[in-house]
Amino acid sequence: MNQMTQxxxxxxxxxxxxxxxxxxxxxxxxxxxxxxCVGQCEKTGCVGDKCFQHCKFSPxxxxxxxxxxxxxxxxxRWKHWDCHSNCQYHCMLVREEEREKLGDRPVKYHGKxxxxxxxxxxxxxxxxxxxxxxxxxxxxxxxxFILVYYKLPLRPNKKTYYKYTGLWHIYGILSMNSxxxxxxxxxxxxxxxxxxxxxxxxxxxxxxxxxxxxxAFNVRDEVARVTVAAPLIAFVTTHILYLNFxxxxxxxxxxxxxxxxxxxxxxxxxxxxxxxxxxRRKLWVVVVGGGLAIxxxxxxxxxxxxxxxxxxxxxxxxxxxxxxxxSFIRDDGEFRTSALIKKAx
Numbered sequence: 001m002n003q004m005t006q007x008x009x010x011x012x013x014x015x016x017x018x019x020x021x022x023x024x025x026x027x028x029x030x031x032x033x034x035x036x037c038v039g040q041c042e043k044t045g046c047v048g049d050k051c052f053q054h055c056k057f058s059p060x061x062x063x064x065x066x067x068x069x070x071x072x073x074x075x076x077r078w079k080h081w082d083c084h085s086n087c088q089y090h091c092m093l094v095r096e097e098e099r100e101k102l103g104d105r106p107v108k109y110h111g112k113x114x115x116x117x118x119x120x121x122x123x124x125x126x127x128x129x130x131x132x133x134x135x136x137x138x139x140x141x142x143x144x145f146i147l148v149y150y151k152l153p154l155r156p157n158k159k160t161y162y163k164y165t166g167l168w169h170i171y172g173i174l175s176m177n178s179x180x181x182x183x184x185x186x187x188x189x190x191x192x193x194x195x196x197x198x199x200x201x202x203x204x205x206x207x208x209x210x211x212x213x214x215x216a217f218n219v220r221d222e223v224a225r226v227t228v229a230a231p232l233i234a235f236v237t238t239h240i241l242y243l244n245f246x247x248x249x250x251x252x253x254x255x256x257x258x259x260x261x262x263x264x265x266x267x268x269x270x271x272x273x274x275x276x277x278x279x280r281r282k283l284w285v286v287v288v289g290g291g292l293a294i295x296x297x298x299x300x301x302x303x304x305x306x307x308x309x310x311x312x313x314x315x316x317x318x319x320x321x322x323x324x325x326x327s328f329i330r331d332d333g334e335f336r337t338s339a340l341i342k343k344a345x
Contacts, residue, residue, distance in 0.1 A: 028109035029088075034095045041087035050090055055083040081120060089117065106302035112189070116306035123186040125307050129315035130183035134176055136319055140326025141172030147330050152337045161337040163220045167211055168329060174204045182315075191248075198253065199240045205260050206236035212264035216271040279331035286321050286328070293317040 028034060041047050045055030081089075092109045093116070099106070106114050118124040148160045155161060178200040185197035210232050219225055239256055243249070272283060293314050303309035 026108035026111055028092065028095070028107040028114070031095065031107075033098075034091055034109070037091035037094060038084075038087045041091060042083060045083070047087065047090040047094060052083055052086045055087070113303050113309055114306060115303055115309070121187050122189055123309075123312070125312040126186035126309075126315055127183045129312055129319070130179050130186060133315060133318055133322060134179035134183065136322040137172060137175045137179060137326075140322060140329070141169070141176070144168060144172070144326060144330055144333065148333050148337075152334065153341060160333075161340045162333045163336070164211075164215065165333070167214070171204075171207060171211060174200070174207055178204045195244050195248065198243055198248070202236060202240055202243070202253070202257065205257060206232055209260045209264045212267045216267040277332070278335060279328050282324050282328040282331070286325050289317070289321050293321075 037047065041052075042055060045051050088109070092114050096106055096114045108114075115123045121127055148162055148165050153161065178197075181193070181197045181200045185193045187193075210229055213219065213228050214225060219228060239253075243253060268287075272280065272287070277283070300310045303312070
C-alpha cells in the first residue's frame, strides 16, 4: 500500500520532468529586435551599459583575457555563463522591458520563460523548492528507516518482516537523486545538467513501475522479482543510454515516460479499488492532489516578477504530498509487519 502512494508521486514528478523539453526556437528568440541585440552584444561585449569580459576577442578570435571559465569566481565557473549566454540573457531582459512598456505579455526564449537570475542561478525559486523536496524525501526515507529497524519487531536474523524494505530504500535514494539533479538543472540549464536531470527522472519512473507491479500483485518471491526487474532494467538502461549518447529525443522521451507512468497509474488505480488498507485515505489524497498538480504543467504561464512560474508552483505542491506519501509508506510497513507477526503466531 505504501508502494502505491510513493509510486504515484513518482509518476507526478518523474513524468513531468520528462515532459519538460527545451525547444530550439520560440517566439522570443525569433524576434528580429532580440536577434539584433544578441548579434551586436557579441561584437561589442555590451548590452546598454552592461558589458562582459568574455566578449573581448583578439583579431584571430581568441579571448583577450583568457578562457571565460578563468574570468569567473569558482562557484560560478560550472554554470558556463560565457559571452553568448550572457548576451542572450541580458538582451532578453531588455527586450522584455520594452514589451512590458508596450503592454505585451512575456514570451519564451529558447523554449523557456524569461526568468531572472539571482547570483548566477537561473531559476532560484525552482532550485529552492527542489532542495525542499529533497529534504522532504530525506526526512521521509529516514523516518521509514528508523521505523522498520528500531520501532518494529525484527526477525531472529535481524531482518525486517516488511518484504519491501530494501526496495523502498532504493526508491528513497533515487528520489533524492532526482530532486538533487532537478535543483542543479534549474540552477543552470546546460547539456550536461539537462541529461542528468532527464536520466534521473527516467530511472526513478522505471523503478516506480517495478514497485507498482510488485506491490499490486504482492510479488515476494525473489525469482519472480528478478523476472519482472530484468526487462524493465534493460529497457530503462537502453533508453537512458540513447538519450545521453545518441540523441536527446524529447518526443521519444515523452512517449516512454507517459507509457511507464500510465502503466503504473493503471495498476495502482485497480489495486486501490480492491484493497482495504487502513490508510488508503492518505493514498487517495496524494492521488487526487497530485492529479490536480498536473494542471500546473498543462496551464503554463509566465513567471510572476520573473521568478515564480507554473513549474515552481508544482514543485511547491509536491512538498506536502511527499510528507503524506512517506506517512502512508510507514503505515504500510506497520500494517504488513503486524499482519505477518499475527500469521506467524
